[in-house]
Structures are given as structure tokens and as C-alpha cells.
Amino acid sequence: MSQIQVNEIASDDEVVMEKIRQLRLSVWRSVFQVADDLTDACEEFDRFAKHWGAFDGDRIVGSARLTIHDQMTDVPDSEVYEGILSHLSGPIGSLNRLVVAASHQGRGIGRELDMVRIDAAQKAGCAWIVGSTPVGKRRVLQLQSLGFISKGKGRDYSGPKWYSSQQSEVMVLTL
Template identity: 30%
Template sequence: MNATLNTPLFMKSKFEIENSEFLLTKLDYPERLDEMGALRVAAWKEEQGISKDFFSHKLWLDDEDLLAHHWVITHNKVIVAAARMSFHQEYSSVPHANLFDETLLGQFAEGPFASLNRLVVLPGFRGKGFSGVLDQARIQFAQSQGARSIIAQPIASRIKPLEDLGFVYLGKIKPLYQMPERQIYFMIKDLSK
């Protein structure tokens, strides 16, 4: 990726890949929220192991979207990738906290926590490094907001890239009802050091 990213990365940055210009933008709520919800469905609806009933809806939005911070990558003003991050004082308020045993957090049990959620990239734009750009923006933002650690609940293909960013693998979580046949994992990054 030939990317020149401005500082701070998490606000707004232009970059170029394969002679095409892209724009990373941190949105203000509720800017483009419906488009992100539609992107989530478009990006996941053909994947294996998902609930066909759930992904028959037009949008994938939840209550956490109202409180979370959102980033998009656009190409010609169209959203091609998106991600969100939420902040939590207690582990119990992290999305899907009930699917992972809190006692397994060990040294990471104390908040405040940031939580990486809802990373999606349209199939035609995968493999260009957008997940990494969105991860770096969210990590920088979590650091700027004083989070002690960042929780991620990735699918298997995201474990290695997150490990490369300093996340530690802690185990599997129970399947999400939206993706009953896809294994989701639990990872955490310590920001307190």
C-alpha cells in the first residue's frame, strides 16, 4: 500500500492504493450511519456460517451504534470499508461480554476498555490493507482517549494481523446469533504500558 497518512490518523487522511485515491474519515454521529448499516449487510450476506434470516434485513445497526465512534474509508465518496469503536468503564458493558468468561481476562481485567467492532470491507475492496488502516486509526484514538486496553472479537483471518499490532489471543467466544456457524475469538491489547 502506498499510503501517506496525516497525523492524527484517526481524524481524516487521504491515501492512495493502486493509483486510486481513498479517504479515511472519522464520522460525527449520526453521519452516514444507515450507509454503514447497509455496508455491513452487503459485506457479510454471502459469507459462510451466517444467519441468512438476520442478513435478509437491509441494515445491521444496533444500540451500540448510537454511542460508538465510527470510521469509514471512501472511494469516489462511496463507503467501501467501515469500523467502529466503543468505550466502556466496566467489562460487562462491552458488546458480547456475556460470550466470554470475564475471569479469563486476568491482568487485563481493569478498565477503561475500548472495543473494536463491526469492521467490514466490501468484497471487491478486500486485500488492500483497509482493515489495517482502520485498526491503526482506532488504536490511536483509544490511546488518545485514555483507554487502558482494547478488546477485539475477530474471526480467524484477523488473528494474525491483530497479533502484529500487539493484541494477545485469550480464547474463543460463543458464536454470535448473527453468525452461528462462524467461530469468533477474543483478543486484547494492553495500552497501559
């Protein structure tokens, strides 16, 4: 983490937000070939989300998003939580769109981007933070190490989303 700087990004900073979208695309393509078009309903949350970027000099090498909601039906990918965490009431933090460039993975940047979002959700008065991850056990373990509890397999993602065919794990952190 030595020369890496994590900064909050204004959602109306179109220059940096475009770099974030390009980073998401390149990272997700390296994980799922089908991630060729990230323009789905969940990207629309970008406009009112809080964003953070990890910078190596001028280059953005990591990014992550937090949204805050009054009810579970409003969170991104709300369908996966149905009957599992639907009872939570707001304010609820939702973690989404965490990516770290392949060249910079394994150096603690993902963890830092998680911690800054947990801190922001806490300061915003959230009682819970939820997340659903489609990438498997390593990410689940990372979230558990930050205090998240696994609630098991999520309901199916609905389309149109490029990750609709993936199985998710539903996670929740009580603040």
C-alpha cells in the same frame, strides 16, 4: 490506499450511518448467509460509538466502530469474555463491526481502520482494547500483527445475534 480516504463519522449522521449499515449487510452476507438481519442488540451501540468510514471518492468501501466502556460487562458481546478478560477495568476500548467491501479487500484498508481505532482508544486513555472475532485465523493474525494477544476461544455468543452459532477468538491489546 492511494485514493482511499479514512474519515471519522458522527454517529448522528444518519445518511452515512445508513450507508454503513448497508455496507455491513452486504459484506457479512458474503461471509455468512445467515447475516440477513443485522438488527440485533449490538447495533444499538452504534448510537454512542465512534465510527470511521473509508471512502473511494463518494463511495463508502469500509467501516469500523470503537466503543469505550468502564467495565467488561458493558462491552458488546460481553458474554464471550466471561472468565477470560472479565477482570479488566476501564476505560476499555472495544473493536467491532469492521467491514471492507469485497472490491477493496487486500489493499490495507482493514489495517488502516484498525490503526485509527487503536490511536483513538489510546488518546481516550484506554488501558486495553478488546475484540472477539468469529471469522478465523487470518483476522487473528492481522490483529496479532498490530500487537494483540490471543486469549483463546471465547465463551458462546448469546442470541439474538446472527453470528450466535460461530466460535470466537478473544483478543486483547495492552496500551
